[in-house]
Amino acid sequence: MENKYTKPYFKGNAFNCPHCRVYASMTWSNFLETDNFGIIDIKQVEGYSFFESACYNCKRSIIWYLENKNPKMFFPKEVAIPPEENMPENVKEIYEEASLILGDSPRASCALLRLALQELMKYLKENIEIYNGLKNRNIDEDIKEIINIGNFYQEQKETLKEAMNSVRLVGNKASHPSELDINDNPEIANILFEMINFIVEEIITKPKEMKEKLNKIKSAIDKKIN
Numbered sequence: 001m002e003n004k005y006t007k008p009y010f011k012g013n014a015f016n017c018p019h020c021r022v023y024a025s026m027t028w029s030n031f032l033e034t035d036n037f038g039i040i041d042i043k044q045v046e047g048y049s050f051f052e053s054a055c056y057n058c059k060r061s062i063i064w065y066l067e068n069k070n071p072k073m074f075f076p077k078e079v080a081i082p083p084e085e086n087m088p089e090n091v092k093e094i095y096e097e098a099s100l101i102l103g104d105s106p107r108a109s110c111a112l113l114r115l116a117l118q119e120l121m122k123y124l125k126e127n128i129e130i131y132n133g134l135k136n137r138n139i140d141e142d143i144k145e146i147i148n149i150g151n152f153y154q155e156q157k158e159t160l161k162e163a164m165n166s167v168r169l170v171g172n173k174a175s176h177p178s179e180l181d182i183n184d185n186p187e188i189a190n191i192l193f194e195m196i197n198f199i200v201e202e203i204i205t206k207p208k209e210m211k212e213k214l215n216k217i218k219s220a221i222d223k224k225i226n
């Protein structure tokens with residue numbers, strides 16, 4: 001992706017605004033109240049204290065709260081990084097569903113992302129010629145096949161294979177009882193969203209962009225000759 005995305009973070013000076021999506025600086029404030037003696041303090045509601053960050057670009061607010069000292073976004077709903085622009089529709093649908101539940105259940109998010117990867121395999125088989133031979137029987141087999149038949153550099157192969165396997169493995173663990181508790185480790189879910197974007201970028205976007213560039217050169221040369 002050309003534009004780097006900075007996830008909103010507590011007390012962050014600047015990040016991508018969840019309202020307007022623009023990378024913008026944020027102004028932070030507390031919700032304050034005065035007590036009977038006129039002493040100003042941070043307002044507590046049901047044991048929660050709230051914070052506001054206002055976006056310099058769209059002027060809208062993000063409301064945060066602390067839960068056991070962990071900052072969480074209250075409004076708007078915390079979502080994952082936006083999907084890669086060339087993500088196929090059937091994959092994007094699941095990606096966005098996973099994104100919407102990220103704040104409540106990172107574990108459910110990871111299980112859905114594995115499904116998104118499976119949908120990507122189906123898309124590749126049906127829409128991109130070199131991947132026609134995918135069996136779509138199991139994800140493990142498809143991963144090996146993609147690495148075999150795709151036009152990737154050696155190093156790219158390794159990273160891509162690991163990225164796909166990480167989505168597969170974490171997704172599996174999310175769906176079964178396991179020692180890895182993803183809900184205690186939301187960072188894992190966030191990384192998995194990045195992995196799906198990376199996979200789409202490597203398999204779909206990069207070859208597509210390269211082809212477009214080569215076609216431009218080709219048609220420029222053809223014009224000169226004719």
Ligand SMILES: [Zn+2]
Nearest residue numbers: 017020055058
């Ligand atoms: Zn904004």
